[in-house]
Amino acid sequence: MSLIDIGVNLTNNRFNDDVEQVIARARDHNVIAQIVTGTSPAESQQAYQLAQQYPDLFSTAGCHPHxxxxxxSDDLSVLNALLQDDKVVAVGECGLDFNRNFSPQDTQLAVFEQQLQLACDTQKPLFLHERDAGxxxxxxxKQYQSELPxxxxxxxxxxxxSLEEYINMGLYIGITGWICDERRGQDLAxxxxxxxxxxxxxxxxSPFLTPxxxxxxxxxxxxxxxNEPFLLPHVAQKVADCRQQSLSELSKNCLNNTVTFFNLPIKQQ
Structure with a gap:
């Protein structure tokens, strides 16, 4: 069984002291690759630099709605430059968060739209954040659907x-340890x-949403x-149980989907 973690925040300061051990621990638990999330232009550059140091790390480049x-104005060119590298596999994390509104909604919409256009221009896939803004x-x-990757x-x-609408639009869905939370995750389960x-x-x-x-x-x-990426098999087992699937079948499907979606240089199963 091999797994790929599509969303890890390894540039978060909670990993400053032991990021190498965290990556090694994940490998020991069959996590064969990780995609380090870029949440701002500066964080995206840090994520890229980290991905350059490890063959099993990749990164994204984007601006989180927060x-x-x-x-x-010149941040878009920073993201665009990063996205020219094969190690940078997606535009994002980008999107809308009308739950916390750390940025004004009209600003979120404007910045998100610039990144939608960036995805259309680079044809790199989108890594999306949405909370209470479906x-x-x-x-x-839908406005960009004809050009979007x-x-x-x-x-x-x-x-x-929202889930059914996203599925109807052909979007992929990423599931985290939220599904392991008996207080908040039961609907998702x-x-x-x-x-x-x-x-x-x-x-x-990681480091958020510890199961x-x-x-x-x-x-x-x-x-x-x-939270750490070595816990990805735990999340996978919970998802498999909720879907009444074997862990091996679920793991194979998720790995193949991830390799295809992000165009990773990893052999499918």
Whole structure:
């Protein structure tokens, strides 16, 4: 069984002291590749630099909606330059977050639209963030749909209505340890079976979203309850259980989907 984590925040300062060990621990748990998320132009450059150091790391380049308020006119050219490299495999993390609104909604929309155009221009896939903004997200995606490359809704936590709309549009869906949370993730657990086998990917979103249903032994391996990519098999098992699939079948499907979507130099299974 081999897995690829499509969303890890290894440039987060919680990994400053031991990122090499974190990467090695993931390898020891059959995580054969990781995609380091770029959430701002500066973070995207750091993610790229990290990916350059390890053959099994790749990165994305984008501006998260939380950071949209700080996006400058020349930042788009920074992202574009990064996306010319094969190690940078997607535009994002970009999108809309009307839940926390750390950036004004009109600013989020404007910055997101620039990145949609960037994806159309570079034909690199989209790594999308959406929280409480499904209607606006769907509306914008439809405007660009004829030119857009593939897109994945990273860390999907939305409604069944949004999920079905995304699936109808041909989007991929990324599932995190949110599904392991008995307080918030039950709706997701109940609807994850709706995702077609060829549109599903998995991720940890480390260091965030530590699964709540870990064993004592797993918790003992964590540093200050920090989520790590070595827990991806745990997420995979939960998703497989909810979909009433074998872990081997789910893992194979997710790996093949990920290799195809991000055009990774990894052999399919």
């Amino acid at each position: 950071d949209a308020k700080d996006f400058k 209607e606006a997200m769907i509306s914008l995606l 593939n897109a994945v809704i990273h860390c999907f936590t939305g409604s069944q209505e 109940n609807m994850v079976h709706l995702i077609p086998d060829d549109k599903l990917m998995i991720e940890t979103d 709540r249903d870990l064993s004592k032994e797993q918790k003992a391996q964590l540093k200050s309850n920090r």
